Amino acid sequence: MFHIEIRQKNRPLVFYKERLYLILSFLFFLWYNVLKILCAKGKYKMHKKEIANILNDIGLLLELKGENPFKSRAYYNAARTIELLDEDIEILVKEDRLKDIKGIGEAINKKITELVLTGKMKYYEDLKASIPEGLVEMLKIPGLGPKKIKTIYEKLNITTIRELEYACIENRLIDLAGFGEKTQKKILEGIQFVKQFSGQHLYPEAYTEALKLKEYLDMTKTALVTKIAGSLRRKKEIVKDIDILAAASDSSKVMEAFVNYPGVKEVIAKGDTKTSVILKSGINADLRVVTEKEFPYALHHFTGSKEHNTAMRHRAKQMGIKMNEYGRQKM
DNA sequence: GCCC
DNA sequence: CAGTACG
DNA sequence: GGGCCGTTACTG
Numbered sequence: 431m432f433h434i435e436i437r438q439k440n441r442p443l444v445f446y447k448e449r450l451y452l453i454l455s456f457l458f459f460l461w462y463n464v465l466k467i468l469c470a471k472g473k474y475k476m477h478k479k480e481i482a483n484i485l486n487d488i489g490l491l492l493e494l495k496g497e498n499p500f501k502s503r504a505y506y507n508a509a510r511t512i513e514l515l516d517e518d519i520e521i522l523v524k525e526d527r528l529k530d531i532k533g534i535g536e537a538i539n540k541k542i543t544e545l546v547l548t549g550k551m552k553y554y555e556d557l558k559a560s561i562p563e564g565l566v567e568m569l570k571i572p573g574l575g576p577k578k579i580k581t582i583y584e585k586l587n588i589t590t591i592r593e594l595e596y597a598c599i600e601n602r603l604i605d606l607a608g609f610g611e612k613t614q615k616k617i618l619e620g621i622q623f624v625k626q627f628s629g630q631h632l633y634p635e636a637y638t639e640a641l642k643l644k645e646y647l648d649m650t651k652t653a654l655v656t657k658i659a660g661s662l663r664r665k666k667e668i669v670k671d672i673d674i675l676a677a678a679s680d681s682s683k684v685m686e687a688f689v690n691y692p693g694v695k696e697v698i699a700k701g702d703t704k705t706s707v708i709l710k711s712g713i714n715a716d717l718r719v720v721t722e723k724e725f726p727y728a729l730h731h732f733t734g735s736k737e738h739n740t741a742m743r744h745r746a747k748q749m750g751i752k753m754n755e756y757g758r759q760k761m
Numbered sequence: 762g763c764c765c
Numbered sequence: 766c767a768g769t770a771c772g
Numbered sequence: 773g774g775g776c777c778g779t780t781a782c783t784g
Contacts, residue, residue: 492762500776504762535763573782575770608768610784763776771781 475645476546478512478519479638484545484554485509485538487566491557493576494565507533512542520546549692564590571620573613581606595621630668631713637662639711640672643691647717650687653678654722659732671714675732681719688717724756731755 489505492498511533512519522528523546529539545551568579568591582588585606588597595618597603603614640658647656653676657663660673678684685705689697698706698714705717720728731739732755746753752761 489762498762501762503776507763533763537762573770577769608784612783616783765773765775767784769781769783772778 476519476549477638477642478515480642481519481542481545482509482513484551485512485542488554488557490566490569490576491561494561494569494580495557496576496580504533504535505538508538523547562589564593567591568594570624571617572623573616573620578608578613581608591621591624629670629714631670633662633665633667633669635711636669636672636713639693639709639713640674640715643672643693643709643715644674646691646693647674647676647684647687650684652680652683652687653719655725657729659718659729660716660734663733664735671716672709673732674715674717675725675729676717676719677722677725678719679721684719685717720756727753727757728755 485505486509489502489509492502492505511531515522515531519528519542522531523543528534528542529536534542541551541553545554562583565579565583568574568582569576571591571594582594582597582603586597586602588594598614598618598621601614603609603617604611637658640662644656644658647653656674656676658673659675660671661669662672676684681702685700685702688694688705689700689707691707693709693711694707695710696708698708703719707715707717709715718728718732743753746758747761750761751758
């Protein structure tokens with residue numbers, strides 16, 4: 431046979447060259463695919479909690495719009511179902527098994543699928559854009575629900591809690607149909623109540639938010655290491671912000687990645703060592719970047735608490751050691 | 762919106 | 766009574 | 773096509 435004859439022959443140099451080319455291209459192909467998989471793996475992954483939150487938001491927004499209450503409840507139910515799901519949502523989407531889950535039908539299945547595959551949901555973004563942010567915040571005020579908020583918005587053109595507070599003080603609510611003296615008073619008290627707890631966040635909320643942020647930063651590979659610090663690291667039940675500490679030789683790249691995090695709503699300050707942002711969830715987040723050598727000392731310092739630090743430094747001093755966030759040395 |  | 770908010 | 777939480781709790 432012809433090909434057997436060929437095999438047994440001495441091959442000319444050109445043959446090996448061709449073969450080498452094939453091998454190289456095959457290796458390149460492998461490398462390319464592995465890289466592709468790694469990239470896909472490192473891509474921002476949608477968490478179940480996030481999906482649930484978006485579905486929940488849709489429910490709220492629909493109520494504010496005055497949609498069929500059962501429709502918004504369908505979204506609430508779907509949100510709860512997704513959140514309590516044991517299985518990996520991405521796998522469910524890829525295998526198109528989402529629609530088999532009780533509580534998720536045609537419409538919501540499509541929307542979740544879009545969200546998981548593209549990271550966005552057109553319907554949600556349009557819906558959110560059509561309603562002033564302040565109205566959603568008003569839902570936190572006890573005694574105020576979507577119907578009353580809708581009335582306040584449409585009749586008085588009020589879009590923020592601040593404006594609402596003034597309107598109450600000026601007795602402008604009692605004229606509205608369905609409102610009265612008691613209602614107005616209750617709303618005003620409700621506003622005070624909400625104010626009292628603004629800027630305070632429960633550990634589970636803040637922690638999941640912080641984990642997502644850390645995961646994102648790690649994915650960008652701009653820092654050698656990142657760590658959640660502050661009161662969150664101390665597992666305080668209530669925290670007022672998220673502190674993240676990173677070690678890197680080039681801090682600017684980390685800061686740049688940080689402010690480009692998809693969950694950032696507003697950048698408060700951006701510098702070489704510290705950057706502060708407000709997240710879309712309403713939680714403040716600080717990132718501090720130090721060198722690799724400083725990292726352990728900085729981690730201790732930024733984990734705190736302030737009281738712990740002063741006490742520890744005082745004790746160190748007595749032992750003849752000077753310590754700060756950058757390191758420690760014998761005096 | 763979802764389910765029966 | 767009806768409408769609205771709540772847990 | 774029709775139901776979807778409640779001997780709710782409160783306000784107007």
